[in-house]
Amino acid sequence: MQVKTFSGASSQEVLAQIKAELGADAVILSNRTYRKNGELCHEIMAGVERPAQQGGAGMPVSAGAAPAPSSGAGWSEWHKDWMRVKEQLFMLMKPAIRMERLTPRQRVALEYLQREGVSDGVSIALYNMLAARPGASVLESLAGIVPIRSWGAAAWPQRVHLFAGPYGNGKTTAALRCALRLRKEKPEMQIAFINTDCLRGNGRLTLRHWAELSDFGYLEAADAESMRKALALTAEADAVFIDTPGMTPERNLAQWQHEMGIDEQPHATHLVMCPFYDGVQMQALLHRYAADGDTSLVWTKLDEAVCYGALVNVAHEARLPISAISYGPELKQSLSPATEPMIWRLIFKRQLPIQSGE
Template structure:
């Protein structure tokens, strides 16, 4: 673990230093304020789990590089130590520095299984600006880029995710939402998940039923050919297969399909059911320079929504869409702050009154 102490004139400026140098995954180990030359100074000691690469800070820590040998075992051990550290730090939180509204919000997020590291980050942000809104603090660490043609103009849109995460259904819903906004839009689907018959049949059936073009490509040659043949499409969705090989990553998968140098974006479909360690494993596996957003799926099946905040803090990736319910019609919403916070704090699905 790399540990460094930062000093500045305000907590906010110090935390900005931490994020800039160590990234959003940095862990706040301690903080204090003191007087120096008659001026108040703030000191924060922070650490980062993964060694920083010589290439500098990556804003989302998902640059596609493989972890060093022995990382998995070291990370498990450090995670246990970190849990004990946060258990010791929690009683030292000066709740009286927060307003009633701020404290209620943090206590609620704890019940929603938001990680202690995120709670500590929010605490420092809120306590440094008395009376500030919890939603403003959350918005600073949970970026949003709503799904729409205006926000996502890239012609090629990939979707990936663990098996059973609902990525194929979400991709179809995303395409239908685009068409609902603009009925004249031309959309095609490329199935790169050709080995699983069930997924293949589902995508083919619904793509053709929705009058989307349907194509298959499982190697660089067929992928290049299909993309060239569909230059008339406004959008091409690529449905990537889930990754089952422990040594494989999304970066490797894209390279095997001849897509590494192409300009496109990939959305990661994730349900909020997974615990922190499982999410960390997924994020490591699906890291790529093309990964651009999180699509939260199966929201109607979840008991808590803390993972939404945890993953945003860990990756810096924006949330683009929220997927829920049965069927394809009106079961995906673009991510907006008002919709997201009603989901997290009220368990109110998009569209519910």
């Protein structure tokens, strides 16, 4: 590890020196403040690993987003180091946040979001937006952090839709709920399901049962050849929903799509998440399920959550729009296409659509 001590008149100045010389992968080892000749000085010791082959070393990144490693190897250790860097950066940046620059309404909203579990990165980003525009609406500023692209045929015209996410998140039922919502919007639509999660008996039987009850086509594809045949057999369908298996650290979603030949098809990917993961786990999952092209977030099990800061954190981290939210055990009347008023009521009032009559 290359270690060096930097000093300057302010912590921001020192961090800029570290970033310029050691790059964004630098780890803060220690920091202290002292007086020299009556003037305040800031000193930070930082270090960085210098592998023999390090493509793209030293490329700048923002404090809220980590650069993605080129492969899954070493992801866990790399991610832990990056989280330590972020924690140190935010610790140094927090004293610079002057809440008195905000209006009382803005200050109350920001403090509420912090209590709801919104991350330091989001808090700082929101504070900068509000401080730059005195009197700006908190909701308008949040809209730039939490994009919305409501589920429906107009916003999501792709014919093939992949539903991906960890086991136990309600991925299969979310796909069924979205398909039923699409059928409600356009009763004449021909919809088919391709199940690639063939090893789990319970989910497999549930999907097949409800697909038959709803007059959806149902096929299974365990490998690339059977996927090719399934896509050919569903060529006449207006919409095809693909239920994907859970991914492992050894094989992420992008690799699986390539292996199955799906990346050759125009498609949209919908990442199904529930708000019960901590920050480290959520970032690891976002890395594992990263997809190319049009992608959205579908939130499930919201009726079981006690706060909803995770919706803001993940939207900010992944830069993905929320398309739908799901709540309750029933298959019908338990999914709503996302809208800004709905998301704000959920975050600030903890009010689900079923409670507000939507």
